[in-house]
Amino acid sequence: MDATTAMYVAQGIHGLAYGMVLFLVASGLTLIFGMMGILNVAHTAFFMLSAYFCYQVVAWTGSFWLALLLAPIATAIVGILVERFLLRRIHAFGLLFELTLTIGVMFVIMEAVKVFWGTENLPLPVPSLLEGLVSIGGMDYPIYRLFIIGLSLVILGFLAFILYKTRMGMVVRAAVSDADMVNALGINVPRLFMFVFGVGTWLAGLAGVAIAPILTVFPGLADQMGMDAFIVVIVGGFGSLGGALMVAIISGLLSSYGVQFVSQLAPVLMFIFMAVVLAIKPTGFFGEREG
């Protein structure tokens, strides 16, 4: 393989890894929106919070693997508390109140991490097992990025299994199309909402841990990911996991190849893509829900 091809492939792996992290974040966002109708502005703040939790667990125990397990769970617990004690109380008042509340939660999380961890970039080493490159067919691939891709694929498979092969998943899919009707069939929908909110923030948390060794941990993480994740959800179609997956990958590849080929345009490529898609299909690729 010549050097040019090698570069393309390497950029592709980078793009794919970023796209898959984006998918993890966006899947939680789209799941919560699809079911509860809540645009959770605080979603990427949970993502960032998890990166800090990860940093802290590594600082205490030295184990990235333990952090990969615990940080997303801790993040999900925060998410569940937010749903149970804040969102649920104002659900009856409608979207605007919920949106405003999640904006408030976002600010609280953003400021809280500064209070506890300061504002500087906290480096997080790639775990030694995943350091360096692996050679496959004469090509060197960064192991950690392959790990991210693999981890995301496992999560994707897990989500698909839950959604399409279990009763719980069936109930979630039904609630995406009509939560009130699910409630009127004897299913405890408030508890289901809490659970889904927990899973959504857990996914964001997983993404936060995955990205931390690459981008380091800093308060701006949420902004960096925020815009991209929202674009993915909008373009993929609100509430659609398949749409989120497709657009997340496109978005990851656009950003990595964009930097290479049209570096000056790279920052706006995603916006151009969004504008084109929405001009043709205002609900996004797989969106059914209007408004």
Next chain:
Amino acid sequence: MLLEVKDLNTYYGYSHVLQGMSLTVDHGECVALLGRNGMGKSTTLKSIMGLAKPRSGTVLYKGEDVAGYPPYKVVRAGIGYVPEERRIFATLSVLENLAMGMKGGKIDKGNPDAWTVERVFEHFPPLKERQGSKGALLSGGEQQMLAIGRSLMGNPELLLVDEPTEGLAPLLVSEVRDMLEDIKKTGVAILLVEHNLRVAMSLAQRLYIMKKAEVAFAGTVKELDARPDVREKYLEV
């Protein structure tokens, strides 16, 4: 009495849509709720189900006041709901829609009369042929059967049915009517909101006619038959 609604008051924002609504349904009885559009018939069902929150009044179901309960608790108490527009889960198959109606996701093995998918198919044969189809692909009549079957899967003793024949072709109207008659024979009590007077009078033992937010007439089918003035005033367009 199976269901006893007393002095129910429900608001949508500032509009007072139920003003002291009262009605009763006995075990195994079919009661129809009639009236023109916007009189509060659907809201009555929604207020019983907990989908609209009554501000005052009681909904006694088997002696338990379920007013203000969240819908899932009302269902668990034993009331089934077949909503207007059917509200089939469009992305779920017929089988999955039926499974959604099972309480706790299980067939009640301790109850020999428990509804099963097979039993629903016996009552609604067209659903059997369409069992793998997505809800969105069903015809209006099939959706109506599915909506009724789905709520039966929860083994209700009382079924609230909202406008089951609305938007159906005349042939299907009588088909759905016959199916409700069948369901009635199994011992399930029905509170039926219905536009079609003929359907309502052929199914129900008693009727309530609503005018603006309250009951204007209550009586048996025979009593209504003898009162063309009431029919003209509150029902005919």
